[in-house]
Amino acid sequence: MTSAVRDQRGIRAQEAPARGLRRVVLPVGLAVGGVAVALIVQLVFDPFRTDIPLCVVYHLTGLHCPGCGAIRSVHALLAGDLLLALRSNVLIAAALPLTVAGFAVWTVRRARGWPTNLLPSQRVAYVLVAVIAVFTVLRNLSAFWFLAPISLVGA
Numbered sequence: 001m002t003s004a005v006r007d008q009r010g011i012r013a014q015e016a017p018a019r020g021l022r023r024v025v026l027p028v029g030l031a032v033g034g035v036a037v038a039l040i041v042q043l044v045f046d047p048f049r050t051d052i053p054l055c056v057v058y059h060l061t062g063l064h065c066p067g068c069g070a071i072r073s074v075h076a077l078l079a080g081d082l083l084l085a086l087r088s089n090v091l092i093a094a095a096l097p098l099t100v101a102g103f104a105v106w107t108v109r110r111a112r113g114w115p116t117n118l119l120p121s122q123r124v125a126y127v128l129v130a131v132i133a134v135f136t137v138l139r140n141l142s143a144f145w146f147l148a149p150i151s152l153v154g155a
Contacts (some may be wrong), residue, residue, distance in 0.1 A: 027107035047072045051137050066136045069149025091135050
C-alpha cells in the first residue's frame, strides 16, 4: 500500500513530477536511433545515383509534392553540401534545424519535469499548412523552376 503525501489539512498534495536522467532516456534513444538510421542509409544508398521512384504523386500526376526531393536534401545535408540540399528541397532543409531545436527544447523540458505539449497551436498549424500549400504550388510553376527538385541520375 502506498502512502499519499498530505498537507496539514489532510488534503492530498500534488506529487512532484519525476525529473532527471530517467526522463531523458526517451529523447536520447530517439535521437540516437534517428541518427544511426540516417547514417546507415547515407552509407548504403545514394539517391543521386539511384533512381528509385518514391513519390506516387509525381508518378501519377507529374506534379511535385512538398516532399519531392526530401531524401536527396537530407542526403546532401549529411554529406555537408548545403547548396545541394537547398536545391533539392528548400522546405526540408529549412525545417530540419527548426525540428532539431524543437527536439532539444522538448528534451530539456522533459528532463526538468516541466509539462510538454508536442502539438502546435491551431494558429501555428494553419501557418504551416499555408506555407506547405504555397510551396507546393510555386514549385510546380515554371517561373519558380529553382524550387523543383533536381535529379542527377544519368547526368
